[in-house]
Amino acid sequence: MHSAGHGVAALWGAVERGRSGLRPNDLLWCDLSGWIGAVPEVEETALPTHLHAWDCRNHRLAWLALQDSRFRQAVTAAISRHSAHRIGLILGTSTSGIRSTEIAYQQRHETGHWPTNFEYRRSHSVDALCRFAATVLGLQGPMVTISTACSSSAKVFLTAQRWIDAGLIDAAVVGGVDSLCLTTLHGFDALQLLSQQICRPFDATRNGISIGEAAGFMLLDRAPAPVHFLAGGESSDAWHMSTPHPSGQGAQDAMRLALANADLTAGDIGYVNAHGTATSANDRAEAAALAAVFGERGVAVSSTKGVTGHTLGAAGIVEAIVTTTALEKQRIPPSANLLRPDLDLAPLDLVAEARSVHFRYAMSNNFGFGGSNCALIFGRSD
């Protein structure tokens, strides 16, 4: 569930054409200028009566994504194959349902009382997303929420893989949800990282991110599938809380570890879905890291954040879905909103228009505040 439509097909349709779901901010509750990736349906969505206590913007987004009938059938089949106790649930979010607390806090500030229907534990609490999704899907296995800012829902793949390898679970639902809130909109504005224009990753005129919201889920199982999750790499910059290492040292570590863990070399990768946020510092550091690992113009690269916006804690899962779909379709999506590639960056094979190519392996990068880096590698099974 994302600003460019509902479902994987809509996401791919938009991403392949570079058709952006972003628009100038028209939220009634936030007067910042700039562009956002809002999901229009979320305002009117109502959770069913038995789930009312969980109502918040984040869970509405999750609920909309969980309506995908193919996904639900796959989860139901996995439950009957393995039992609900043997399916793990590992989800990423950066701010969970904090928008509910923002509203409630305002009322507490004005009246001295919290709204009577406000439930912190079932909306804003970091684990609320996991418990809501477990309730909706009927899962009873071990679970955890990962919250490492913008790498959150990339790191979930590695946690799931480790739990499966350790024999704790037979399958896992992974995913991530983050929703628009004043915290991130004003926070990134304070850091002067919010673009006044539509975001343009790797473009010479880029000047910041456009924040989006999204929810995404995947089922990981040992059963045969057209595309596999192979391995990932995680690292820390150990450099600065909100600025990446200038040459992307931590990003390089994550990409190299992912390649080593997948038993692959840089030359095996046919496409990298970059983190590509469109901030000056991120794209510069990531381009340097990509050139260091793959060589100058060594691999086809695009950022799809021009379509979805930067969905923060959901970016990992959204871009994993884009990357796996690209592998299935053997199509490389373009970097949306690109006007003029930034020639001051380390040279990249930046994809300006969708390409049809044969490639077996692809990487998806996500980097976050705190210098938290994660690179994932997916491969075709044929």
Place this chain on the structure above:
Amino acid sequence: MKSLHFNLHAAGVLAPGIDSLPALRAACRAGQQPTSISSEPLPSPSALPANERRRSSQVVRLTLACIEQTLQTSPFPADAMRSVFATDEGTGEVCQQMLEALATTRQVSPLLFTNSVQNAPSGYFSIAWRNRQSATVASLGLESFASGLLCAVTEAMSTGQPVLLVAYDPAMTSPMDELLPVRAAMATAWIITAGSTATETPRLASFAFTLEPCETSSPSAWPEWLPESWAAHSSARSLSALGLLEAAPNTVLRLTLGAQLLCLRRIDGDAA
């Protein structure tokens, strides 16, 4: 399921009235709650560069102080360990300050926002000790320690590296403490490995755990040596788990983890 094993090589504790592992073990042995439970001011984190030190929030001070204490007896260098940070609401006062600003002026400082991410302590840990390994933040409400332990042990198993597990809760400030009654900051840090390590590597004890569906048994009762009010702190369960060092081997501590119970026991080691 088969049981998973791990070794505990060093541990640190920072809680009101319990400021070290020996203090925790003494309290547990005596079966007595800490007498003074007023919180001491948290020290400025000396491991951070001076400019970062001044800007560090209470939760960063809490976690870095506990880590620093633990590293004193660690057989592994600080930059060689992966890390898992386990917390319920891991931002504490920062969360309240952020909400206050948004409800009034909407003027948020860049530093406040930077400190408002759940992984601020893990980020500062990596900066302080130049640790470029993976750092993860695991959260599951009051079950955050159990979920973090699961993450830490499986990371140690799959990578063969030592893992630093930090379980903590910053104190919530008014009015957020009306929603989340965490009134005292506390933290424990664990340095663990999985599998067999070199015999000369110092080790406090070895542990095993299994996951079992909740309906098979009940979670363990709250230990008498920990204040009842700490049951609202996810990290207090990690203090309870360190109490296994004083219990007879194979004493089982059952911790809720979603619809599962994490059944933890000490299997050997020098518990004296």
